[in-house]
Amino acid sequence: MRFSRATHLLIFCKSRRSAKRTLENVLPFIEEKLFLKVNREKTMVDEAKKVKFLGFSFYEKKGESRVRIHPKSVAKMKAKVKELTSRSNGMGNEERAEKLRRYIMGWINYFKIADMKKLLQTTDEWMRRRIRMVYWKQWKRIKTKFEKLQSLGIHKQKAWEYANTRKSYWRTSNSPILSRSLGNNVLKNLGFLFFSDYYRQVIA
Structure with a gap:
């Protein structure tokens, strides 16, 4: 043969x-x-x-x-995550969460034999921040931001303060207010999957 x-x-x-x-x-x-x-x-x-x-x-x-x-593979992965968490890609949040989920599952299943625990932790922190920025941009108007923050458990005074902030989208995405209102569990309930969580499932 x-x-x-x-x-x-x-x-x-x-x-x-x-x-x-x-x-x-x-x-x-x-x-x-x-x-x-x-x-x-x-x-x-x-x-x-x-x-x-x-x-x-x-x-x-x-x-x-x-x-x-390999660093080139890490850079390629981050570029893909950045693409999927960009507000300008025309996707709704449900579609965004589903595409991220499929990508993360495929990526982890391919690279699961590698040592990558720390990499996944830092990648998840960065990805969550980008997702929060997407929501913050989508809320746009002060009234919408105020109402959304209140509905997610932020006190009225703090919600009004942050709804009127002039800080950049990226800076605000790392604020204690968005970390609380759009916390890890909230994002999971919205359908988002994270690298570390799926990696633990795969190697368990």
Whole structure:
């Protein structure tokens, strides 16, 4: 049987010398025995920490090699979240929550083997702030902001004070008032899923 296409492959060795020797031996086997074509441009010997592999990278901790998400993959993920949490994308909040949910589930299921607990925590904080900013922008008018804040449990005086604020949308999105009125549980009840929550479900 001949195979027309191979998948990606990493071989780990204890030293560069050993890695070069392994490469010299394995290439003829792959090409002559398995009848697979090797992409020589992408075939290399390098330190694990310098390798990007299918969106992953590697690092050493206490003498042990571990897996994490490559910075380019993190940047791509944040760009997608920013796109989905932009008010100018024409989506309603239900659609926004659903698209974020699908994206987060797919992303976590793909990268779940990587060490990413801290990354997910900081990403969630940033994403929640962006979602709060979306709602704050949507409320627009002072009267609407005042009524919404009151309906979400903010005292009348504080609600009126914040409804009249001249602070930027982004700055207000990080205020104690929006953190309380549009708290984590409120956002979850509105249908939003967060990376850390789904990650805990997947690895449980």
